[in-house]
Amino acid sequence: MSAILSVEHVGVRFGGLVAIADLHFDVAQGEIVSLIGPNGAGKTTAFNVMTGFLKPSQGEVRFRGTSLKGLQPHEITRLGLARTFQRTSVFPDDTVFDNVMIGLHRQGAAGAPGIGRAPVLDALLGRAGASERRLRERAEALLDWVGLSARAQEKAGSLAYGEQRLVGVALALATEPAMLLLDEPVSGMNASETRVFVRLIRQIRERGVTLLLVEHDMPMVMEVSDRIVVLNYGRLIAEGPPDRIRTDPAVIEAYLGQGSAARRAAAEAQEAAHA
Amino acid sequence: MSRLLPLALLGALVALPLALGANPYLLNALIVTGIVTIGAMSLNLLLGFTGQLSLGHIAFFGIGAYVSALTSLGFDVEIGFGLRVVHEPWPAAVGFVLATLAAGACGYLIGRLSFRVRGAYFVIVTISFAEVVRLVALNWVELTQGPLALTNIPAITLGLPGIGAWTLKTKLQNYYLVLAIGTLCYLVIARLVGSRFGRAMRGLKENESLALSVGINATRTLTVAAVVSAAMAGAAGSLYAHYLRIIDPDVFAFTTTVSMVIMVVAGGKGTLMGPVIGGLIFGLLPVALRPVMAPEAQWIVYGVVLILILFVMPRGIVPGVSALLARRRPVRAVPVLEASPVVQR
Ligand SMILES: Nc1ncnc2c1ncn2[C@@H]1O[C@H](COP(=O)(O)OP(=O)(O)OP(=O)(O)O)[C@@H](O)[C@H]1O
C-alpha cells in the first residue's frame, strides 16, 4: 500500500526544548494508526506540524505526494487532511447545526459541486438558495451520521464534554477529508460513549478515510489500531502492530518511567494484552 | 422579531416626515443621524462580526466625503516633477460611486496590512491611518483647501436618461436618499452575515484555530469584511458631503468614530439591528437634550446613558431585549437520547 502521509525527519524546538527530534514514519492509505506516548512526548506538536499550525525546525511532511512545507492550515485542509483538537474545540456560541454549517465552508466554495463561480456575489443577490439548501441537507446527514441530530438546535458550548468532541469530529468530517487526525478524541467520554466512538471510527475508515489517532486510552488504542507509533521525549521509540507494542520493553519502560497516570496507562495496556 | 422589527422601523421612518411636517431642525437631525448610523452599521461588520476594533473608521468616511466632493467640484493640482493633474467636475452621483470604491480600496490596504497584526495592533494601525489621512486633508491645501474647507459641493442629482433628473436639494429629498442607502446597506450586511461568508466570519471570531482547520481563509475573509465595511463608510461620507455641501478636515474627528463605537456597543454588536437602534438613540439624544443643556454637557449624558444600558443589558439593547423575549416563550422539549445508525446507547 502507498503512503498517504509521510513524516520525514521532522524536528521541532521551542527555544532550548526539543519537542520533537527526527520523527520519521509513514501512514498508509486506509490504515488506522495510533500515535501514543507519555504526557509531553510531542504528539500534539506532531499534529500541529502536520496541519500547518507549527513550522518544523527541520524536515517536512508530505501528504498524498505533496510537500506541506510553507502551507497554511486552511490550505492543508483543502488538500484533504483534517484534524480535531485535544482541548474541546467547537464554535461555542453557535448551534450544533450551525457549527457543521461553518465546517462545510469548503463545500460551499466557488467551483464545489453545485456551487456557482462567485458565492459571495450569489449570496448578495439572493441566488444562493439552492446551494444553501444542499449544504443544509449535508449538515443534517452528517449530524445524523455521528448521532448528534437530537442536539442540532442546542448551543455547542452548552453540550456535555463527550458530545462536544463528537461535534469536533463532525466538523472535521465536514471538510470531506482523505485523512483525519484525531487528538485524544475519547478523553472525557465514559465507557459506553467510547464504545460508540470506536464504532464511529471504524465507519469513518469504511468510508475510505485514513486515520491517525492520538489517545491515552490504551484498551481503545489496542482495539482499533492497525499499527502504533510510540513517542517518548520527542523521539520515536517503537513502531509496529498492537501485539508487538504491548510487549515492547522500551515502551513499557517509557510508560513506567512516567507519573502515575502513565503507569496506569501501561497497566491498562498490559491488561488489554491479557484480555 | 428578526424580520418584523426592521420592517416596522422602516415603515415608521418612511412615514415619519409626514407626521413631523416640514420641521427643518428635526429633519436635519434625522439625516445626520442616518448618515452616522450607516457608519455605525459598517463599523459593526468589523467590530461585531469579526471582532476587530477599527478606531480609525472615520478615515473611510472622510475619504468618501473628500473623494466625492473633489470628483464633483473638480480640481487642478501640481503633483511634483512639474506635472499637473486637472480634473473637470463630474456629476455628484459619480462621486458617490467613486467614494465607495476609493474607501473600499483603502479598506483593502488596511485589511491586508493589519490583519496580520490583530487586536491591539489593528486598533493602532487604524488610528494612525485616520490621523495620516486627516493631516493630508489639512495640509494639502491646493487640493483640499485645508481648513478653509471645500465649499459649494453640488447636491446629488438622480436621473435616468429619457425620464428626467432630480437634484436632491431639499432636506426631505436627502432624508429619503439617506433612508434608501441605509436600507440598502442593511440588506447587504444581512445577506452577507446570513451567508457562508458570514459563517466564516463567525467561525473566525468564535474559535480561530478551529475555523482555519475547516479550511476557512482568515486573511481573505477578514479582508473582504474590511473592504465592504470601508466602502459603506465611504458611501456614508459621500452622502454627508453632498448633504452639507461643505466639508473640512473636521470630518475626520476622532469623536465621530467614538460615537459610532458607542452606537454599536449600546445597540448590540454582532446584531443586524443593534447599530440601527444604537444609532437612533445616540443620534437623536442631542435633539432631546438641546432644550435643557449645553452641547458640552451632553457628552456626560451620553456616557451615563451608555453605562446604564450596558449595566442592564451587558451585550447591548438588541441581544438584551431578545433574551427577555425568549425567556417569556415556553421552552421546547428536546429528546435527550436518539437512535441513529452509529449511536445506540
Ligand atoms: N507552543 C509551545 N511552546 C513551548 N513549548 C511547547 C509548546 N507546545 C508544546 N510545548 C512543549 O513541547 C512538549 C511536547 O508537547 P505536546 O503538547 O506535543 O505533548 P503531547 O504528547 O501532546 O502531550 P499530552 O499527552 O499531554 O497532550 C512539551 O514539553 C510541551 O511543554
Ligand SMILES: [Mg+2]
Ligand atoms: Mg497532546
